[in-house]
Amino acid sequence: MKVKMILPALAEAENPFWRPIKYSLFPPLGLATLAAYLSPDDEIDLQDQHVEKLNLDDRPDLVVIQVYITNAYRAYKIADHYRSIGSYVILGGLHVTSLPEEAAAHADSIFLGPGEETFPEFLRDFRNKSPKKRYFSAVRTLEKIPPIRRDLIKRNRYLVPNSIVVTRGCPHHCDFCYKDAFFEGGKTFYTQVVDDALAEIDRLPGKHLYFLDDHLLGNAKFAAELFEGMKGMNRVFQGAATVDSILRGNLIEKAADAGLRSVFVGFETFSPANLVQSNKKQNLEKDYIKAVNRLHSLGIMINGSFVFGLDEDDPDVFKRTVDWGVENAITTATYHVLTPYPGTKLFKDMESQGRILHHNWDLYDTRNVVYQTKNLSAEQLKDGYDWAYKEFYSWKNIVLASLKHESDKHKLKHFFYTGGWKKFEPVWNFLIKTQGLNQMLPILEAILSKVQSTQNRPDKAIAPEGFLNPKF
Numbered sequence: 001m002k003v004k005m006i007l008p009a010l011a012e013a014e015n016p017f018w019r020p021i022k023y024s025l026f027p028p029l030g031l032a033t034l035a036a037y038l039s040p041d042d043e044i045d046l047q048d049q050h051v052e053k054l055n056l057d058d059r060p061d062l063v064v065i066q067v068y069i070t071n072a073y074r075a076y077k078i079a080d081h082y083r084s085i086g087s088y089v090i091l092g093g094l095h096v097t098s099l100p101e102e103a104a105a106h107a108d109s110i111f112l113g114p115g116e117e118t119f120p121e122f123l124r125d126f127r128n129k130s131p132k133k134r135y136f137s138a139v140r141t142l143e144k145i146p147p148i149r150r151d152l153i154k155r156n157r158y159l160v161p162n163s164i165v166v167t168r169g170c171p172h173h174c175d176f177c178y179k180d181a182f183f184e185g186g187k188t189f190y191t192q193v194v195d196d197a198l199a200e201i202d203r204l205p206g207k208h209l210y211f212l213d214d215h216l217l218g219n220a221k222f223a224a225e226l227f228e229g230m231k232g233m234n235r236v237f238q239g240a241a242t243v244d245s246i247l248r249g250n251l252i253e254k255a256a257d258a259g260l261r262s263v264f265v266g267f268e269t270f271s272p273a274n275l276v277q278s279n280k281k282q283n284l285e286k287d288y289i290k291a292v293n294r295l296h297s298l299g300i301m302i303n304g305s306f307v308f309g310l311d312e313d314d315p316d317v318f319k320r321t322v323d324w325g326v327e328n329a330i331t332t333a334t335y336h337v338l339t340p341y342p343g344t345k346l347f348k349d350m351e352s353q354g355r356i357l358h359h360n361w362d363l364y365d366t367r368n369v370v371y372q373t374k375n376l377s378a379e380q381l382k383d384g385y386d387w388a389y390k391e392f393y394s395w396k397n398i399v400l401a402s403l404k405h406e407s408d409k410h411k412l413k414h415f416f417y418t419g420g421w422k423k424f425e426p427v428w429n430f431l432i433k434t435q436g437l438n439q440m441l442p443i444l445e446a447i448l449s450k451v452q453s454t455q456n457r458p459d460k461a462i463a464p465e466g467f468l469n470p471k472f
Contacts, residue, residue: 002043004060004087005031005152008071008078009049011362021428023050024437026163026212027153030093030115031066035149037120044152051157051432054078060087062126067093067103069178069341072361076106083108088131090122095361097182098343104133113137113182114168116145140187142168142196147203156438160210166197166226170214172242176307179214181343189215191222198229208445209259211239217251218242224251227258236448240264246291256298261448262331262417263295264303269310270320292328299410299451301331301417308388309338309381311374318384319391326397329404331414332421333392336366337385393422410451417447 007028013020028048035044047054056078063082067075072095079089083106092111096103103110109131111118118135125131155161169189173180180188192200201209216239217223236259243265246252252260267288295302306321325333340347340356341364350356355372363370367385369378376384391397402415431437 001039001041001062002058002060003035003038003045003062003064004058004082005035005044005046005064005066006054006075006078007031007048007050007066008054008074010068010365011070011074012365012367013050019425019428020432021159021425021437024158024432025160026210027155027158027161028066029148029163029165029212031064032149032152033145034064034115034119035152036146037123038149044149046149046152048154048157049074051154056081059085063087063089065089065091067091067095069095069098069361069364072103076103079106088126094178094182095342098178098341100134109133109135111135111137113185114140116142136185138186140168140183140190142190142192145192145196147200150203156435157432159437159440159444160208161438162204162206162208163210163212164200164204165212166200167191167213167216167218167222171218172215175345175349176338176340177344178341180345189218191219194222194225194229197226201230201233201235206441206445207234207236208441208448209235209237211237214240215242215245216240217245217255220245220249220251224254227251227254227260230258233259235259236261236445236450238262238264238448240266242266243288243291246294247287252294252300253298256300260298260300261450262301262303264305264334265291265295266305268305268307269313270324289328292330296329296405296410301413301448302329303332303334304330305334305336306388307336307338308385309369309373309376313381314375315380315384317376318388322388322392322397325392326401327404329401329414331401331418333388335385335388335392337369337381338371339364339366340371393418395419395423398423407451413447413449413451420447 005028010023013023028046031046035046038044045058045060060082063079065075065079075091079091083089088108089106090109090111091103091107092115096110097112100110100112109122110133111122112134114137116137117139118137122131122135153161167189169183169187170177170179171189173188183189239260241252241263246265270288292302304325308317308321322333340350347356350371357370357372369381373381398415398418401418402411405411405414431440
């Protein structure tokens with residue numbers, strides 16, 4: 001059987017104002033995971049439109065397409081093409097689960113939720129010529145899943161080919177989270193068997209890993225055993241965690257001992273009212289500065305996530321947020337315009353209030369305003385978002401933030417990581433076009449090398465004058 005697996009490009013990935021490097025970081029791990037359930041005799045072609053030109057001249061028996069909100073229209077067009085030539089097309093992913101009726105018009109079968117149980121079921125049905133129109137994931141487990149088909153991944157086209165996921169979902173349920181609806185109707189957070197996760201890590205070449213888990217520290221017992229097992233493997237890795245998990249117990253120290261060198265943290269907002277509105281309870285009454293200091297004392301760089309446009313935000317929120325990030329030496333900042341994704345509680349609430357402006361999914365990319373704002377006009381929100389990115393990543397602020405660190409090595413790591421990520425676009429574009437992106441991995445590993453721990457100094461990280469101290 002000939003099988004085509006496709007990740008269509010997100011709409012913003014082809015926008016001239018966006019950066020190709022952002023879409024050349026990670027391979028389509030979800031599709032490679034599903035490919036492991038196919039027969040060794042099947043002929044599989046896995047294509048990621050972000051890093052290669054999509055070939056539409058073939059005639060596969062089965063086409064599998066992963067759909068996100070801002071690639072939905074492109075995914076549907078591709079699906080319609082293959083159905084017109086007789087291929088059997090299945091659609092799955094976040095957007096399909098959120099809007100199944102919309103997706104079903106473009107597919108022979110759709111998949112709702114994770115596919116580890118439903119995809120093997122579909123393959124049995126398909127080979128027996130009795131596939132169902134809809135498959136829903138009610139059983140949620142990662143036990144006995146086959147090794148990911150990493151042989152299908154074109155490693156040289158990605159900066160971080162060693163991406164890995166050892167858990168599914170998240171223990172928290174923020175109202176704006178796109179992924180929450182994906183796990184509705186079953187377990188919303190579950191883990192691999194530790195030994196299976198360690199075996200997957202051991203199969204990966206090189207030194208660097210990037211855990212794509214929504215919350216790597218979400219199950220403390222699993223994470224502690226994973227980090228213990230990773231000791232001595234000589235890995236450096238990046239992942240995501242919450243403020244609460246960083247402050248609780250000694251799990252973050254165990255992660256650092258195992259090789260954690262950079263962490264994505266969802267600070268999102270400094271307003272308690274905004275946190276309540278978003279149901280982000282895990283951040284309430286948490287000391288952001290204490291969490292930042294703890295990470296810095298362990299030599300861990302921070303990618304802070306912030307959302308603009310929540311109902312309590314005012315015109316000064318952009319400057320306050322940027323100033324706080326620079327003053328407290330956040331290595332990189334990821335800013336978002338609040339986006340009410342279909343399937344989320346935020347979308348349902350705003351739709352019932354008549355605040356959703358349109359359903360043009362291409363613009364639901366966290367950089368455009370798609371809802372009726374409060375306190376800020378749509379123009380203020382968009383302009384403030386653009387200003388925040390430009391200001392935080394100015395050379396002046398990159399230098400200022402770098403100098404906040406205690407050790408010279410941490411200062412240099414911060415400077416080269418932040419500057420390299422944002423200020424050398426022509427170099428990244430050249431490496432992408434010449435398919436030499438993966439050659440930069442040793443440099444990334446060097447930048448992520450260990451910084452000697454320093455004493456935690458809460459007096460050294462402060463809020464700018466007039467800024468709400470984020471200890472609630």
